[in-house]
Amino acid sequence: MGSVVSAVLVLAGLGAFLALLLVLAEKRLASSGPVRLRINQGEPREVEGGEPLLSALKGQGIFIPSACGGRGSCGLCKVRILEGGGPLLPTETPHLSPEEIDNQVRLSCQVKVREAMALEIPESLLEVEEYPVRVEALTPCTYDTVKVRLGFEADAGFSFRAGQYVQVETPIYDGLSEPVYRAYSISSPPSETRFIELILRRVPRGICTTYVHELLLAGDRLKINGPYGDFYLRETQAEAVFIAGGSGLAPFEAILADMAERGIRKKATLFFGAVSRRDLYDQELLREYEEKIPGFRAVPALSKPAPEDQWEGETGLITEVVARGYESMAGMEGYLCGSPGMIDACIRVLTEKGIPEDRIYFDKFS
Amino acid sequence: MKQSPQLQAAQARMAPGALTMDGFLGTDPRDLAEILEDDEGAVRRLGLAHEALAADLHRLTERAIGGFGAPVAEGPFELCACEAMGVLPCPFGEPGLHPKAVIEARRTDTGERLSWTALQVHLIRAHGFYEGRGSPFRLEPPVLARFLGLHPPPQ
Ligand SMILES: Cc1cc2nc3c(=O)[nH]c(=O)nc-3n(C[C@H](O)[C@H](O)[C@H](O)COP(=O)(O)OP(=O)(O)OC[C@H]3O[C@@H](n4cnc5c(N)ncnc54)[C@H](O)[C@@H]3O)c2cc1C
Ligand code: FES
Ligand SMILES: [Zn+2]
Numbered sequence: 001m002g003s004v005v006s007a008v009l010v011l012a013g014l015g016a017f018l019a020l021l022l023v024l025a026e027k028r029l030a031s032s033g034p035v036r037l038r039i040n041q042g043e044p045r046e047v048e049g050g051e052p053l054l055s056a057l058k059g060q061g062i063f064i065p066s067a068c069g070g071r072g073s074c075g076l077c078k079v080r081i082l083e084g085g086g087p088l089l090p091t092e093t094p095h096l097s098p099e100e101i102d103n104q105v106r107l108s109c110q111v112k113v114r115e116a117m118a119l120e121i122p123e124s125l126l127e128v129e130e131y132p133v134r135v136e137a138l139t140p141c142t143y144d145t146v147k148v149r150l151g152f153e154a155d156a157g158f159s160f161r162a163g164q165y166v167q168v169e170t171p172i173y174d175g176l177s178e179p180v181y182r183a184y185s186i187s188s189p190p191s192e193t194r195f196i197e198l199i200l201r202r203v204p205r206g207i208c209t210t211y212v213h214e215l216l217l218a219g220d221r222l223k224i225n226g227p228y229g230d231f232y233l234r235e236t237q238a239e240a241v242f243i244a245g246g247s248g249l250a251p252f253e254a255i256l257a258d259m260a261e262r263g264i265r266k267k268a269t270l271f272f273g274a275v276s277r278r279d280l281y282d283q284e285l286l287r288e289y290e291e292k293i294p295g296f297r298a299v300p301a302l303s304k305p306a307p308e309d310q311w312e313g314e315t316g317l318i319t320e321v322v323a324r325g326y327e328s329m330a331g332m333e334g335y336l337c338g339s340p341g342m343i344d345a346c347i348r349v350l351t352e353k354g355i356p357e358d359r360i361y362f363d364k365f366s
Numbered sequence: 367m368k369q370s371p372q373l374q375a376a377q378a379r380m381a382p383g384a385l386t387m388d389g390f391l392g393t394d395p396r397d398l399a400e401i402l403e404d405d406e407g408a409v410r411r412l413g414l415a416h417e418a419l420a421a422d423l424h425r426l427t428e429r430a431i432g433g434f435g436a437p438v439a440e441g442p443f444e445l446c447a448c449e450a451m452g453v454l455p456c457p458f459g460e461p462g463l464h465p466k467a468v469i470e471a472r473r474t475d476t477g478e479r480l481s482w483t484a485l486q487v488h489l490i491r492a493h494g495f496y497e498g499r500g501s502p503f504r505l506e507p508p509v510l511a512r513f514l515g516l517h518p519p520p521q
Contacts, residue, residue: 067455071384206450207383246435337451339449341465
């Protein structure tokens with residue numbers, strides 16, 4: 001019996017010793033002093049070694065998209081590491097295709113900065129910056145949607161293209177262990193440089209939207225970063241169809257304001273899909289754009305109008321309403337903003353009607 | 367089942383506030399390996415497989431999402447999806463992003479209600495994971511099987 005106990009104790013001691021060695025080795029490897037990062041062949045920047053590349057880049061004001069806060073599970077934080085970075089890690093391989101592995105694409109949240117590195121990062125991401133903002137107003141649009149006006153500090157210099165989005169940092173509250181970032185389209189026009197407006201629809205038990213709808217007050221301070229996205233109006237002669245669901249109206253409000261201000265001429269129809277009248281908002285604003293923008297028309301459509309709605313407009317799913325509206329859509333462009341389900345369904349309708357996929361524009365994390 | 371380092375990492379991603387507000391484990395004191403093992407047994411005792419439960423949930427989820435927020439009828443079910451823009455990663459850490467959608471379902475014959483999320487269809491199919499007890503989205507396998515009308519085949 002005694003020998004069994006001592007064998008167990010020896011094994012436990014050995015285990016603890018090995019664990020200690022691992023911790024010491026990790027510490028030694030992690031605190032490797034200053035390390036040089038060269039980005040897109042620019043001047044090398046010095047960062048403190050030991051931390052994940054994603055946070056080292058954030059420290060340099062470079063924001064790589066992430067939906068899992070660096071936990072290695074969203075696969076969004078990809079960058080090309082041309083030199084340095086060490087061997088591919090088992091936590092990275094599931095997210096990388098064979099082509100990406102050949103192209104030295106890595107997950108920046110998993111790679112630790114330990115040696116000099118040469119990186120390639122899309123130029124558009126290098127333009128992304130973080131901005132402190134102050135909540136200037138919270139205006140309800142519907143029972144579950146709010147418009148938030150965020151004011152910049154003087155000379156912040158934030159600029160964007162109508163249709164792009166920002167990421168809002170949700171600070172630590174309740175049980176959150178660290179801030180999380182969520183994307184929101186800008187609904188105000190690029191000409192307005194003192195503030196931006198976002199339209200946020202509440203998601204039950206959602207981390208960011210619960211914070212904004214329940215805790216955020218005018219006067220509070222927040223951080224945003226951006227701008228992001230390739231969702232902007234192509235200034236071609238092609239007729240456009242805009243399809244928005246829920247808070248997906250936001251980027252179209254920015255695009256329409258921009259069209260009106262800059263006198264952009266393009267035949268365009270905006271279909272705004274909602275369930276019942278209580279989900280509609282900013283209809284007056286759209287009527288104003290119909291006056292101001294030649295060739296622009298707004299079509300609200302309700303999929304299940306309530307009896308008290310006394311709705312005389314279009315009814316049905318937004319996909320059905322769009323399909324009814326056109327014999328053929330050949331030669332047109334499609335712009336979509338809404339839930340992933342709505343986007344997928346709209347792509348099917350638009351391609352069936354003759355719009356090639358490369359003329360259908362939407363923002364979707366992929 | 368032993369809690370592997372991979373399951374340990376997944377369990378960390380399931381903590382409240384990491385990927386979702388409430389996390390995936392609720393007040394369950396068991397580790398992830400135990401939860402998976404216990405639910406594996408529960409599903410086997412029902413004479414079912416995770417795949418069968420996930421297949422039905424998937425079909426109803428797709429139908430619900432197709433309503434773009436309005437209620438839709440499907441057999442004995444009345445379904446409604448609250449879908450948000452954006453996607454969520456799976457806490458088990460393999461590739462793929464899942465829409466943020468909560469499905470509210472009601473059986474019109476029994477009046478029973480159940481809700482689940484689009485991510486859970488994947489969690490059940492790929493990992494046999496029904497979330498921890500006390501999680502707002504925990505799906506007890508016998509409750510889910512009864513709700514879906516999946517009865518065990520005769521012995
Ligand atoms: C390019 C882009 C632009 C966007 N623009 C806008 C915009 O203008 N306005 C807007 O309102 N939104 C916009 N979004 C969506 C926005 O980024 C957020 O995704 C949305 O607001 C929800 O965030 P949240 O933190 O509140 O919810 P989250 O906490 O991220 O997600 C909540 C969802 O997680 C799932 N979930 C929660 N708990 C569990 C569990 N235990 N098990 C399984 N699943 C669970 C459920 O599906 C639930 O609905 C945009 C997204 C993208 C990608
Ligand atoms: S940040 Fe999500 S995988 Fe790296
Ligand atoms: Zn998974």
